[in-house]
Amino acid sequence: MAAISTMQLIEGYLKVTDDRQQMIAGNMANIDTPGYHTKDIDFQAAMKQVVNNSGAAQLEPASRELDGLPERPDGNNVNIDRESLMLSQTQLQYQMGVQLIKSEFHTLLTAIKEGS
Amino acid sequence: MSLFDMMSISASALSAERQRAEVTSANLANAETTHTDDGGPYVRKQVVFSPTSGTPFRTVFNGLGRFAQSPTGSVKLTQVVDDPTPPVKRYEPGNPDADKSGYVEYPSINPVTEMVDLMGSVRAYQLNASAVTAAKQMIQESIDILKSS
Numbered sequence: 330m331a332a333i334s335t336m337q338l339i340e341g342y343l344k345v346t347d348d349r350q351q352m353i354a355g356n357m358a359n360i361d362t363p364g365y366h367t368k369d370i371d372f373q374a375a376m377k378q379v380v381n382n383s384g385a386a387q388l389e390p391a392s393r394e395l396d397g398l399p400e401r402p403d404g405n406n407v408n409i410d411r412e413s414l415m416l417s418q419t420q421l422q423y424q425m426g427v428q429l430i431k432s433e434f435h436t437l438l439t440a441i442k443e444g445s
Numbered sequence: 446m447s448l449f450d451m452m453s454i455s456a457s458a459l460s461a462e463r464q465r466a467e468v469t470s471a472n473l474a475n476a477e478t479t480h481t482d483d484g485g486p487y488v489r490k491q492v493v494f495s496p497t498s499g500t501p502f503r504t505v506f507n508g509l510g511r512f513a514q515s516p517t518g519s520v521k522l523t524q525v526v527d528d529p530t531p532p533v534k535r536y537e538p539g540n541p542d543a544d545k546s547g548y549v550e551y552p553s554i555n556p557v558t559e560m561v562d563l564m565g566s567v568r569a570y571q572l573n574a575s576a577v578t579a580a581k582q583m584i585q586e587s588i589d590i591l592k593s594s
Contacts, residue, residue, distance in 0.1 A: 351451045360458075362495060363494070412572075416576060420579045424586055
């Protein structure tokens with residue numbers, strides 16, 4: 330059953346990365362909205378949820394507002410550099426998850442074909 | 446379908462930024478307009494952005510309790526407001542819009558401010574367009590899982 334649980338774990342990982350990417354898109358969209366605060370996912374908490382629920386998609390992504398970023402006079406604290414960086418980073422993380430799932434399927438296929 | 450949600454969030458920002466650029470261009474175009482349909486000079490317009498909680502479709506589904514998804518963070522141009530700055534008076538006795546003492550009211554538009562605003566919206570548009578590209582690539586990658594290796 331090891332393969333299935335790994336698959337579930339990667340699936341959860343993809344879901345968390347996906348939620349995070351959505352939050353980054355939201356931050357980018359609100360770059361000029363007065364009073365908007367940067368949102369991010371609590372990655373550790375979200376992954377813990379995935380492990381505890383054995384890969385089941387969590388209902389509420391653990392989002393939180395980020396502190397410590399310098400605020401503009403209009404109360405907005407979206408940092409364009411941070412968001413661009415996070416966008417690329419999360420995209421690569423997602424790509425990694427996809428590659429992992431592909432290799433899992435490949436392993437299964439090898440087992441089915443008895444290695445031939 | 447979160448990846449498509451991400452695309453629609455970025456799309457909302459693209460639309461909002463485009464409208465902002467439109468308003469800014471209208472301000473620039475009317476920088477010297479002294480006579481409007483309502484009488485008086487053109488009044489500088491400003492946009493108001495506010496975050497929205499999800500698409501109407503998603504909100505309806507949330508109401509039905511089918512999807513307990515968190516609200517998405519798209520942006521919306523909620524209103525276009527007038528700049529309360531009083532018009533600038535210039536002494537031009539020959540102008541048909543001049544008052545009795547020969548002063549013409551011009552809209553208080555600073556081209557530099559408008560250009561900076563325009564650049565800001567162009568940059569924000571580019572940023573969100575790159576987020577759309579990222580979402581597109583991610584969707585493509587997940588479709589590629591189906592391809593036999």
